[in-house]
Amino acid sequence: MRFLRQFKSILQLHLKAKQRICSELSWFPKMQSPKSVRNAQTQHGEGSSVDVENIFLHRFMLSLEPVLEVNNIGGQDASASPAPECVWFHSVTDVETAEKEDPSPTVSLTKELTEESSATEKRKAESTEDEGKAKKAKFDDDKDRKTKRPGFSDERYDETSYYFENGLRKVYPYFFTFTTFAKGRWVDEKILDVFVREFRAAPPEEYERSLEAGKLTVNNEKVPKDYKIKHNDLLANVVHRHEVPVTSQPIKIVYMDKDIVVVNKPASIPVHPCGRYRHNTVVFILAKEYNLKNLRTIHRLDRLTSGLLLFGRTADKARELEQQIRTRQVKKEYVCRVEGRFPDGIVECSEPIDVVSYKIGVCRVSPKGKDCKTTFQRIGEDGDCSIVHCKPLTGRMHQIRVHLQYLGYPISNDPLYNHEVFGPLKGKGGDIGGISDEQLINNLISIHNAENWLGVEGEIKEEIKSSADDKVQREIKAEPVMAVSVKEPNADATTQTCHEEPDRSYDLKKCTTDPHCHECKLNYREPEEKDLIMYLHAWKYKGLNWEYKTELPDWACKTKINYEEL
Template identity: 50%
Template sequence: MAEPGPGTGRAREEEPDPAGKEEAAPAPKKRRLAGGERYVPPPRKLNPGVSFGAEHFAETSYYFEGGLRKVRPYYFDFRTYCKGRWVGRSLLHVFGTEFRAQPLSYYRAAARAGRLRLNEEPVSDLDIVLKNNDFLRNTVHRHEPPVTAQPIRILAEDEEVVVVDKPSSLPVHPCGRFRHNTVIFILGKEHGLRELHTLHRLDRMTSGVLMFAKTAAVSKRIDEQVRQRQLEKEYVCRVVGEFPEHEVVCEEPILVVSYKVGVCRVDAKGKPCQTLFQRLSYNGSSSVVRCLPRTGRTHQIRVHLQFLGHPILNDPIYNMEAWGPDRGKGGRIGKTDEELLKALVEEHRSKQSLEILGIGEEDLNSAGESKDCGNSGDCTKSDPVNGSSCPAEDERDLERNDVAACPLNTDTNLEPPDKDKELRVCGSQDGQAGEKGWEEKDPLCVECRTSRRDPSPKELVMFLHALRYKGADFEYCSSMPEWAMEDWQE
């Protein structure tokens, strides 16, 4: 059973009884266990819409360095119920086949350190066989990739909505390797804006207008406009070469190649979509283009521009040599999906820029990926990077990943972790970090022993910006980014 996805709205409450009082459910009685038999509790009732609160924000803190917003490493609990396919398998086998971001030696060491728990009891033997409703908890030392230090600017706020200008490189909500370095967490921690409902999403590398509802009723009302395609979206981007002066309409269907790495391509088997493009200016080497997506597919604007032979100038996925000499123009790739993904990863690895994809070197050690990870809640394969870089954030029905008892998977249940004090703090006793972040390191943490270069602030900006969102009774705009000015030169 998969836990529910991360919620940004108010947690649901139980209905009161007619007398206005709530009765606590009687605790289940434990039956007498046979010798050597293990008690498995019934599944706990989990709130599907848990809000982020002070206990979540207090997990760690930010610091700024070299134009980047960084998160001090912190301890975090990943929790999951036993999947149906795990029943009857040993915990060691599950770790070895599905959660291969870490070697088995790590999980053995984690068990010895008391960081692995089964039904809230420390796991001493990884050969233990899993049963239905078993509840796993894994405490990990978590490192988040840096994002740009550019602040989130609030464009509008009233009793119904909050509208912000999202910087590039920030995911909207916790996913994959990101938790505190997300729009939701920063708004909560630095602006006191909590219990927000996402109305739409932007890709992590896309900047611009991002709307949140303050109540479920407002969210439902605007969501209906989204579903009925009454919401007008306008983007601006800078692309390679001289884009045609006349209006261009692209209706090529788009297929997701990898949810986890975040790669799509044009394919006849993909979902239908439509984007209108209009050139705004040309500076002799690159063009500023107005984009009007009529649908909201994964990476729709970026994939369509690549197909047209005018990829976004600094797109870290769709303007790479891995796509071949034509950079994917006209859908000409000349590689299988597996070869394409491998080539993209290798190109970023050679440039020491895997973090731009939202993945790290250790993420590439895990097993293969199921393309159909949508809302099934129980994928048939583990994903290749044990986390999502949120490729489909511009879609209303963002795919949901399984939670895993693994250091790099998606956050789901967000109840406060119940850990010993020494696992609540990483660093000096007063909670302050040195110049380079936390001075103390976790002995089990691979990230603590890994040296990697930081991306430059320039690498974290992609030239795609959500300029305007207009609905039946609202319209919100941001200013034109500097790189979209007519006389801009790289």
């Protein structure tokens, strides 16, 4: 144990040495703690690629792997660290504090690290001169560099605002810059070919126009459409972003204190930015309307699933609850509505679940999967459907939905697992119609594209409307989102958390347009209620010395059930 502490101190000293060295080089950003490696925003949305600053830290950590392997003790990885924390960045003071705790590293190894750092400085200095202006262009603009940091700032929250219409929460279109470093598979390919193949959010002619206009850049420079991507190229694309509407139902705060926030998430709202969602997400809504910023995500719920969602307000609390969930010390209870009359008594399903595709997020029961277990109990009936109480004893992806599909009682309005794409039996008993997983994925993609409610309604607009008729304020049917008063534990005072009041009606002055934006010229069909909800609700979570539960949704209250006895 003492050697491990010494090794940790040496590694931290090495990090500080690298920081001092790299601070003298104009192209290297401020070093962060190794635990702080986090993904940032890319063309796919936030959370799928290494960001501008972390890319160099990522390379540095890779360079340490040989050193870590030499110091492997007893077959255990000396570089192993606790599970990732739900924070974007830690302060460098964390490293300094750790050094104070154990200031006695091995002198010989420290000397070697210092010599290696000196040699690295020379190599970096020489390579920087050789790379030329193209490489330096990435970091010449401090402002641009700042906007690419992970996490969220007030500037990002202020990109746009909300308005309510027809029972939906909508976001005014806004300009946004997607950034990503070149993937290995893109190297030596033409930039236009890569965007047409990898990013299908816009038609090919849109990417070609963006290249010609300088909105799609490489290392902050305009490039021709036949430019061949190189290693470490920073790609940036300025887009006029249109977000998908979500329900106007407010996010209700179940409990809040200085360490934690517990909310009741309505169906249709994603937890964090992903895909076409950014401001219409739980973390953005809580920040903009309740002034609850910098929350740590402890767990997640599917976009269409409603119910309990926990956030940490401090890193320590987030780590504590994450650990409880990871070690299965948290008991979870869900309520769902399934097709058919579910069997009597407690039904247990222990079939292993395998992820067929992480890209599109689909799983199935398979012998190759991971062990998991769920218990079910019918607690009511609603016509030809049953209300079922679910207890997932493990935490696999889509566990409840996949196990119900396997049992032959899928959630009645599950758009994914209650579909003939899984075969005539809809996946009952693991039967997917004799097709391969690859064919299943292809079928799911085609079905998704054909049945997605984001269809075009009517003809494409001749031009972007800006007539006086558009200035007429639209009728709003949504209920207003009110300020929430939450009692602090053991305190009589309440805390007002409302921050930004959304528009009650559409304001033309807040709507931005782009004459070249293909989405501005389309009339999207608005989602209906059936598109926004799935009959699955996270009802109760119980951990060590804590327990939270929500009120039940309307669809679960139609039957006469004494839920308090469960």
